Amino acid sequence: MVHPFKGEVMKKSALIGVAATAAATLLLAACSSSGTTTESSAAASAAPAASVAPAEPAASAAAASCEPLNIHLVVAKTGIISPFDVEPAQxxxxxxxxxxxxxxxxGQQATYTWTDTKSDPALTTQIAExxxxxxxxxxxxxxxxxxxxPAATVAQANNIPALSLCLGxxxxxxxxTIGPMSLSPSPGNAFKGSAAAEFAYNTKGWKTAYVLQDDLLEYTKSLGAxxxxxxxxxxxxxxxxxxFTGNEQLDPSVNVTRLRDAAANADVIIIPSVVPAxxxxxxxxxxxxxxxxxxMPGAAVDGTLVTGSIPDxxxxxxxxxxxxxxxxxxxxxxxxxVFSDAFTAKWGAPPTLAYPVLSYELAKALGAAVEQAQATDGPAIINAFETLPATDYLTGPIKWSPFCHHTTGRLQRVVEYQNGKAKFVMLITPEKIATIDPGNPCETAQ
Incomplete structure (x- = not known):
């Protein structure tokens, strides 16, 4: 599917860049993000771990027909968003x-450079430029x-693919909103929120719910919706x-007081939020x-980010x-x-949350897209992503929609915590996506 890369998309990208920077600045102001900007880079000679993916893009047998990939990771090593960036970037x-x-x-060796955004929107724009x-x-x-x-808007303006590690x-x-160059390996919040509702109502038999909504991020707001x-x-x-507004200065006492009476009539409490709030x-x-x-109707409150704060x-x-x-x-x-073992061998510690599987699959799919396109210009790569067949890169067959650049076909896990221990419950794909924004392609591209 061929997309326009100019005109109205660019105007809207500029507007959303301002809005998103303002939202992220609010979170940044509420949370300390000390540390210095650091940069890491790697070329083809880096010693890799053994491949763990079921599918691997085949290297070109003929002479190289593409320019090498020059990948810049504009993501956080420090600051409030770093818990969700570091392991996925690794x-x-x-x-x-x-x-x-x-x-x-x-046929080319890819290079990558990772520069720390410090979870700072203004610095993110500068690093992307x-x-x-x-x-x-x-x-x-x-x-x-x-x-x-901020970084995706810069990439869109220059026809460069903006591949998010895992935004939902x-x-x-x-x-x-950003434009057609922006893409994520996540199935999206329409998928996750709908799947959570079906698990609650159909599987657990929870017919009543109390929703305690974190309104700080677009992620948390749309997940709850x-x-x-x-x-x-x-x-x-x-x-x-x-x-509530989920920053590190959160005082939950008022919300808990209001919840106390209503909780008696609720089968489940839903908290669309992120840690530490x-x-x-x-x-x-x-x-x-x-x-x-x-x-939590999503993946952002999971793993040792939870058990480290609430051991029981x-x-x-x-x-x-x-x-x-x-x-x-x-x-x-x-x-x-197998993936967890390979990650541990390479980085010295196991993954402590589930997002790294998304970014691993994203990188493998990037390789497949470039091989298919036999090109490294932005529109060609994006069009290749849209036409890749459903492929099992790690956790099962997925593909990208040409109408909304998230993945389709993904099997979400449900995990239950008891006494500080987490266990797998079931795989779930929603039977239907909720309709809250008619006409939005991300509600139908599943």
Missing amino acids: AFEMAIDEMNAAGGIC EAVAAGANIIVTTCDFDFAA DRKGTDLV YFKGRFAELGGTLVGEDV ATTMIKAIRDAGIDTPIM ISDFYSLPFACMPAYCEGDPNPNVK
Whole structure:
């Protein structure tokens, strides 16, 4: 599918860059992000781990027909968003190293450079502009829309693919808000929120819910909206709603006081949020003696980010992309353990959350797209992503939609925490995506 790369898309990209920078600045101002800017780079000679993916793009047998990939990771090593960026960026690099060791991408050895954004939107824009000046033909952006938008907007303006490590909000993939150069390996919040609602209503039999909504990020807001939309479509009832702003200065006492009476009528408490705010809220709820099951309708409150703060957490559910062996038992796909072992061998510690599987799959798909396109110019790579066949890069067959640049076909995990231990419950794909924004392609591209 061929897209326009100019005109109205560019105007909207500029507007969203301002809006997203403002939102991310609010979070940055509320959370300290000390540390110095650091930069790492690797060329083809980097020693890779053994390949763990079921599918590997074949190196070109003929003479190289492409320019080498010059990948710039414009993501955080420090600051508030770094817990969601560091391990995914490491997994991305690991996949590139594997492909280089197997002969390269399109007959060429890819290079990558990672410059720390410090979770600072203004610095993110500057680093992205410097990456363009340095000849980047791929810009990798952070795992959250609000923090990714500044770099993605720069990439869009220069027809460079902006590949997010794992953003879920539809604004990052709808082909309009940023533009058609922006892409993510996530199935998107429409998918995740709807899947969570179906698990709650159909599988657990939870017919009533209390939604405690974190309104700080586009990610958390849209995740909650899609849960509520699908829960209502199924016949579920909201017995109460409340809002908080999830920064590190959060005082959950007022929200917990309002929740106390309503909790008696709720089968489940839904908290679309991110750490550390989510764990602060969950701990306060449990400390208040409220033992109603709690669910995060996505992957951002999962893994050791949870158990490190609440070691004995119980009756808590999340929807990650894998049940990682460092904290979770029972993922049905053996490739997950193989990946975790390879990651541990390369980086010296196991992955502590599930997002790295997304970025690993993204890098492998990038290799496949360049091989298919036999080119490294931006529009050719994006068009190749859209036409790649469904492929099992690690956790099962996925492909990218030409109408909304998130993945389709993904099997979401449901994980249950009891006494600080996480275990796999089931795989889930929503039967239907909630309709909350009619006409938005990310509601239908599943």
